[in-house]
Amino acid sequence: MLLACQLVILALVVPAILAFRRLPPQNVLPDTVPLQYDALSSKLLPKLIRGHLLDGVQQRGTLNDGEQRTSCCGDLGCFPITSDFFHILHRPINAAPNCAIRTKLKMRLNTRENPDKSEFLDLYDSAATIGQSHFQPQRPTKVIIHGLMDRYVLRWNRQMMEEFLLEGDYNVIRLDWSAGNQPPYTQAVANSRLVGVFTAQFIKHLVDEYGARMQDFHLIGHSLGTHTACYAGEHIRLNYGTLLQRITALDPAGPYFENMPPTVRCDPTDANFIDTIISDGQYIIPNMGLGSSQPMGHINFYPNGGTLQPGCENLGPLNRAAADSLRLMTAFDLLEMLTESMTETFICSHMRALMMFVESINTAPCSICSYECTTYTDFLEGKCFSCKDATKCSKLGYFVNASLAHPNVQNKFYTLTADATPLCTTMYKFQMTLQNKTKENQAKTAKGMVKVTLHGTRGSSNALLLSENAVTMEPGKTYRFMVESRRDLGVVHSLVLYWVDSSHLVDVGKAKIIHLHGNLLLTDQSELISEFQPTQSAVKEKRNQLASFVTSHSQ
Template sequence: MFLLSSHNKFGPGKQEAWLRRLCLMAFLVVSLGLRGAQGHEIFGSTAMEVLKGLPEVGRALRNTLQAILAPIFQPRDATAQSRDGTTADASNTYCYGELGCIVISRDFYHPIHRPLNLAPGKREDVRVTFKITSKEDPVGVVVPWNDVRKAKESSFKPNRNTKVIIHGFSNGRDMPFMEDMSKAFLGNYDVNIIWIDWTDGSFVLYNRAVANSLLVGLEIAHFLKWLRDNMGLNPADIHLIGHSLGSHIAGYVGEKIPGLGRITGLDPAEPFFQHLPNTVRLDPSDANFVDVIHTDSGSIFNIGQGFGLRQPVGHVDFYPNDGKRQPGCEPPLAIPFRRMSRKTTFKNGSSHFFVARNTAESNVFCIIRHLGKCLSCGVDGTGCALMGLHADTWRGAATGKEGVQLFTSAGTAPSFCRYHYQIVVELGDLPGTGRDRMGKLHTTFIDGDGRKMAFDLTSKHPKQFTSRNHYSFFLEHPENFGDVREVQVKWEMTRRGSKSTQTSLSLQKIAIRNVDTYPLKESVSRQGRSESSFFFCERSGVPVTIAHQETVTLKVSSNCFGSN
């Protein structure tokens, strides 16, 4: 939900001030326990003011405490008020003139997952603004909520796709990922970019931000409809990209605009949305195609982790690293203390923000080839998809499938992407009295540009190799290689577990397959390559002997395929 910059430093004086505020915070929490219900007003007003002056630590603690504790201490509004100043009816309907009305139905209540609902704020308090940018105008034009006609002064063009970027809770106009993502899009595509700024409505207690998100959805829908009716915007050309609470806002927009093209949810927020009906949260009916990336779906009680949904809410849902803690990330409450001790810095902040920052730094989302079931994509190919910008090429999108969960691995930017490869080693006859070898195999594949891709096939421990057997290895790499021309194979013999007096290995052939291209059928060309696989062996087709600690080079060849 937030980004912690690595640039601020705490000197001794600032550390003492920070500790004094932290002690006061602890005193207030204890006071709450002693005073019971009378303490919630103190917590809501004073405690958050204590943390207000702390740009990094304050935001980390404030966001975490708001998300977990605010629902306990802030009561539900007693009377439903319309935002036009008149009392709404008993069904909790809030009307906003030209925007229409918000109806908080029974779907929005759950004794555990959503016990409280607040009234949305006023338009003039939430102050949603829109910034339209493009290649010809990267600075952009700011369009306020109360003067959408200003959009005519922008570089918006209806004949190109429109990307709408929506931030989440306790984020706002200062979040770098919005600018980074915008630059990445404009650097690669001719599109309209619309930034959604609802800072004033998001920097509040979490349950208040949740209520405001309904209004923000109305504001965005109203603006996009205005662009449709006055500037020719086609709803099918709209791609909403929402982070955290912004994901659900995108869902509210989709409910109001029939035929909306696509929504991408970046770790949709969990509190008040998990296990709630579709009308409350992002779901597949909100757009023609909904893809979701989950990165922080662990338990929210685990030191402030788990701000993201676990359940699938799109047509296809991706779970990099099982959708939980991401590499280089820390729980929000741990980050301030690590920074104070100067032990390390955390570029990615929390796992919840990992997906927004890394997709922005990975050239317009990570174009990662994803495996559904390791080496199989199913009969119809829907068991695999491309996570990120090109997820809409998923074969299940045209079949009406939804709720499909796909799992993959990911690193940190700039190597967020992980490409998956299957390497198959086929042995020939092993000489000597024993028919097995214990040892290690190392491979280095080289493409037509001379780039090298190294795989240690036995990195954890030596492997026993037996005569005339096949061995398959499933590995990943941060780079995507295309036209692989040759492979270098190194053999290291270990005598442990081997009865043979020989130390050499007989290699019939070796093959590498990019499993991320997931072809349903493949045919091998005369050069020994197919759509996704490359085969290497001696050009004569006979096995090659590799001595202990020796490295041999094999070329791609069609002579290898006959022995597959």
């Protein structure tokens, strides 16, 4: 049914797009594009859609999914399609890896000796390439693996390499498997198994022939590249009796992997330590999500809940043009903007995990602290905002606390980020308590959108929304919210509370009021609690209520 829904939706969109837009040449990708759009330019959306249509048409008859089939690719071995690779909803179509791409896979090396020009390392011509390169086995080695329709030369890939070389003396290898990552998607999924085994054999060759150490290898994969890295880790574990040191999974691809057995996807057995950053963990239907919400590592980060990221809500020229209602547009113009808008919105959250990881390598003063919590809702309610137990919080990204990893345990960590670079923020927990109902106050339950503005010694925040949804405020109850500021405010000396009723109930002649009990509390990331006394306890709707600092104490 999932595949049928995809095909129906695409069948409605594609004819209109193709009627007004010529398809681009095959395998054309820009060399440099903005970081958040590297994986897919707007001009490639019709190609991607066409690939998904061919996915259902060309391959359905090639393999019987209930039957075990095996494809053998020379020295890379055989790839059986066993029953664990099939699910009627999550993985209805299985292709065999394309053995022809084996000789087209390329490893590109950069070191501090050759930061600008990469060197081609050939597993099948080792002496002439690896032996003559700047590869040094005593150095730690980073292997960067891109995903679907991506290339090693694109900006995010190169930027990650540059950040690594700035941070330390590493061998940085970028795997180029663009010969096998093109649509249809199911073929790229199948090819990722072959590419994973190729990567494993390449690493084993560096260990056996050049004296590199397995514990010095760190693989970083994005999207489909995540599972490629984990296939490499699995092959090393099963065939060589050892483990990669670390795999970083940046928004692991969801379609055809989520809810599948560990043998099919990334899982904690694939390396000594696996950390994931999940930024687009929504189902592709109906939310157009490309990642997976399923925890696949030892430590799993869910920034902003792991779904729609701040700044990705209203992207694209279609949304920017919507305000200009007087502009006359031809059908071609409208369709052009629709295509670009869909693409920008489609991949924005998926690429955010990459941006977070790249930023984390060399921006220690602007690190993103994350907190272990059962659910994102509990985190937003301030139930997990503490690092007193050092095992309950960690930096997100390159400098994650790997000591928190435990076998057979998959912990979830949550945090808040900004809507643009730099993505780090200063987080606070805000708390207010409402008075019980009395004859004097006649307090009633109110429902509204609540904001707080913080004023500190280094500046002021914007008006921070306490919740994306209207807050139901009942007399006698205490409410806690996580908020974040993009700027460092210094010592907060006052705040302003503001709310707008959203109950739509008409109470003629009576002002809508909430009644505060005691002081407002603000906890910062050092866990210092500051108390702020409001000028009055009755807070009318649409009126700014100032509260001034009175005291502070440790949590």
